[in-house]
Amino acid sequence: MQPISVDAAPLVRLRARLARLGAPLCLGIDPHPRALPEGLPTNVEGIERFARGIVEAASEHAAAVKINVAFFEAFGSSGVAALERLRADLPADLFVILDAKRGDIGPTAERYAAALFGHLAADAVTLSPYLGEDAIEPFLEHEDRVVYVLARTSNASAGTIQDLPVDGAMLHERVARWVAERWRGGRVGLVVGATRPDDLRRLRELVPGPGFLVPGVGAQGGELEAAVACCHGTDAPGLVNVSRAISKASSRDDWQEAAGAAAAALQARMKELGATLGR
Numbered sequence: 001m002q003p004i005s006v007d008a009a010p011l012v013r014l015r016a017r018l019a020r021l022g023a024p025l026c027l028g029i030d031p032h033p034r035a036l037p038e039g040l041p042t043n044v045e046g047i048e049r050f051a052r053g054i055v056e057a058a059s060e061h062a063a064a065v066k067i068n069v070a071f072f073e074a075f076g077s078s079g080v081a082a083l084e085r086l087r088a089d090l091p092a093d094l095f096v097i098l099d100a101k102r103g104d105i106g107p108t109a110e111r112y113a114a115a116l117f118g119h120l121a122a123d124a125v126t127l128s129p130y131l132g133e134d135a136i137e138p139f140l141e142h143e144d145r146v147v148y149v150l151a152r153t154s155n156a157s158a159g160t161i162q163d164l165p166v167d168g169a170m171l172h173e174r175v176a177r178w179v180a181e182r183w184r185g186g187r188v189g190l191v192v193g194a195t196r197p198d199d200l201r202r203l204r205e206l207v208p209g210p211g212f213l214v215p216g217v218g219a220q221g222g223e224l225e226a227a228v229a230c231c232h233g234t235d236a237p238g239l240v241n242v243s244r245a246i247s248k249a250s251s252r253d254d255w256q257e258a259a260g261a262a263a264a265a266l267q268a269r270m271k272e273l274g275a276t277l278g279r
Contacts, residue, residue: 009144010123011186014095015237017063023270024231026097026213027062027263028243029054031071035248037255044075048082054247055090057256058263064095064123064239066213087120095239096123097213101150102135103128109138117142124148126191126213129175133182146187146236151175152203154193154216172199173206180207186236189213194222194240204230211236218245228273242266 008016018024031047031054040046051067059065072083090096098120102112116122117139124146127136139147152162152172162172169177179188189211192200200214200223211233216222217240224240231238246266250258 010095010146011144011236013093013123014063017093017095018237021061021063021267021271022274023061023063023267024228024237024239024274025062025263025267025270026064026066026239026241027054027058027246028215028241029065029067029071030243030247037251037253039253044072044078044082047071047075047079048086050247051082051086052089053256054259055086057260058246059091059094061260061263061267062094064097065090066097066099066239066241066243068099070100084120087122096121097125097148097239098122099126101126101128103131105131105134106138109135110141113139113142117145124189126150129179136183136188140183140187144187146189148189148191148213149175149179151179151190152192152196152199154195154220154222158193173203176203176207176210180209184209184235186211186233189233189236189238191215192230193220194224194227195220197223197226200226200230204233207233209233209235211238213239213241215241215243218242219248224269225273228270229277240270 029051031050033042033047036046036050040050072079098116100116116125126148129149164171166174176190179190192203192212192214193216194200194214195216212231214227214231217224217227227240231240246259246262249262
């Protein structure tokens with residue numbers, strides 16, 4: 001893959017695209033081979049064609065795209081090659097998040113960062129907080145790039161660990177405070193799901209600064225209103241990720257048209273909510 005060059009720092013491009021579109025929609029790309037539309041092969045060719053088709057149909061309505069790298073890595077070298085091609089062909093002004101949820105220390109974290117920020121030229125990545133700052137600082141050595149640290153995720157069993165009490169607060173609240181106090185300025189955000197809107201609102205009150213990457217809207221039943229109201233921080237803008245509600249809008253021959261229509265409707269609804277909320 002040839003080196004990817006961009007004209008501006010990631011957060012600058014994100015702010016510009018948000019201002020133009022008026023909605024914090026992030027387009028989620030999670031191409032599971034068992035969930036592809038009719039007519040696509042259930043192999044690496046199929047997932048690449050599907051991912052490209054969704055981007056082509058829906059990215060004009062999104063401020064960012066979040067690609068789950070596991071769906072490509074599962075195919076080995078051919079899947080990684082498909083991810084490289086997809087990344088290289090994304091629109092230059094689109095904010096690109098590689099959802100990898102990495103978390104390790106020292107040289108391992110450095111090499112993860114080199115792969116995701118260096119080789120694949122991501123604008124942002126998702127990271128686990130479990131190993132502490134040693135696992136995050138190597139990513140911040142890449143100038144201007146953004147990381148989103150997992151805090152209160154959208155999956156059903158998230159509370160098993162994330163809601164554990166720690167010194168009078170839940171663990172995810174401690175993670176949010178730690179991130180907000182240690183890394184100011186907008187380059188470190190938080191992943192906070194929309195499936196627990198009360199937690200989302202409380203965390204926004206607790207840490208007003210970081211931008212939130214908010215998954216869970218759509219197929220997981222998260223609250224769109226809370227997501228739009230709470231995603232933006234005072235230090236950095238936020239994003240509301242939607243995957244299956246766009247990519248699975250149809251499983252028939254019209255899947256691209258359906259995805260584009262779903263993304264357009266979500267953009268319009270988010271823009272309307274943002275205007276109502278004054279965001």
